[in-house]
Amino acid sequence: MGDPATGEVVARRVLQxxxxxxxxxxxxxxxxxxxxxTEAFRTASAGHLPADDLTDHIVVVGLGKIGTRVLAQLCTTDHEVVAVExxxxxxxxxxxxxxxxxxxxxxxxxxxxxxxxxxRHSKSLLVLTRDDGENLDIVMAARETNPGVQGVMRLYDDDFAATVQRTLRASYPDAPTRSRSVSALAAPSFAAAMMGRHVLGVMPVERGSLLFTVVDVAGHPELEGRSVHEAFREHEWRVLAVGSTSGHPASSSGDTLAGIRFRRPGxxxxxxxxRVLRAGDRVVLATTRRGLDILMTGVQPHPVDRRG
Structure with a gap:
């Protein structure tokens, strides 16, 4: 085509x-x-596709830092897993x-x-990419395909996660929708350990958490010299149990709420x-993060007007 045979016979020009x-x-x-x-080679080098008869498996979307750890943990169980990355x-x-x-x-x-x-045939979906909006889109698309799938999505932005929780609860009132903040759950235990307090357990409550901790009454004006009723502070802490400091160390790495309840006498x-709390008493408290901060630092926050 770049060298047309214009001067040649007709048959050669037609052939050209x-x-x-x-x-x-x-x-x-x-x-x-x-x-x-090329695509077939890339697919084959990355891994094999799921079998056509695979059912009741868990789909993990996103194999970054978190997705990799989740995948490794799931593979130690009996669950079948399919990854998407x-x-x-x-x-x-x-x-x-x-x-x-x-x-x-x-x-x-x-x-x-x-x-x-x-x-369509899976039982659970874990979407763990870094994009909050994309994670939500993937879960909603999966729910349209398989309404019975149990979805777990990673949402980094706390306000966005709270909004998603409210919206999903309104859209699916019968579904057990839950939203948890990993940082909110981990921060109190970390801070308490840094300040020498021992957290027995953490109970997720909406986007926050309820902490169970052991505190010696001595040195805490919010507790010492007050009755159990007077020591109660709404939205901050409540006394669950009262014991004695004698014979019991202040904290133990093996202590849990159940262990304190059933294994330790007194x-x-x-x-x-x-019951008036004395300096020789030790109490088990249910506290919020705000309440634990007051007990650890002794700093009283500004009063909050709860009438509005």
Whole structure:
């Protein structure tokens, strides 16, 4: 085509035109075949797709730092797992290949990708990418395909997570929708340990947490010399049990709320409201993060007007 045979016989010119058109028609086919071969090689190198008869499995979307740890933990159980990750260089891709976990190396938000992960037949979905909005979109798309799937999504922004929780509860009133802040749950225990307090347990409450801790009454004007009823402070702490400091260390790394309740003698779990707390007493408290901060630092916050 670049050197037309204009001065040649008609048969040669016709043959040249036919060869040019055939070449133009074959070129896209060659490019398409090359692209398909490249994609097939990438898919095969990343991992194998889930079997056509796979059911009751868990789909994990996102194999970053958190997704990799979740994948490793799930693989220690009897659950079947399918991973979805669009980045072939993500840290969890090598782990999935090593553990033989079926992997769909595509964007979970693209049409048909969740179907290839057999989301219709799965029982749970964990969406753990870094994009809050994308995580929500993936979960909602999965719920449209499989209304019975149990979805867990990672939401970093606290306000956005609270809004999502309210919206989902209004949209699915019968679903057990829960929202938890990992930092909110971990921070009180970390801060208490730094200040020498021992947290026996943490109970998630909406986006916050309720803490159970052991406190010596001595040195706490909010407790010492007050009755159990007077020591109660709304939205901050409540005395659950009263014991003695004699014979019991202030804290033990093996203590839990159940352990204090059932294994350690000497705690009265139904103290009279008029029982006055003395310097030699030790109490088990249910506190909020705000209440624990007051007990640890002794700094009284500004009063909050709760009438509005």
């Amino acid at each position: 035109l036919i060869a040019g058109f055939v070449g133009l028609a074959v070129l896209p086919l060659v490019v398409a075949a090359t692209m398909n071969a 669009r980045d072939p260089h993500a840290r969890g891709v090598a782990l999935a290949r090593e553990l033989g976990v079926p992997l769909v190396p595509e964007d979970a938000g693209a049409p048909g990708v969740l179907d290839r992960a057999r989301i 705690f009265d779990w139904r103290p009279p409201h008029g």
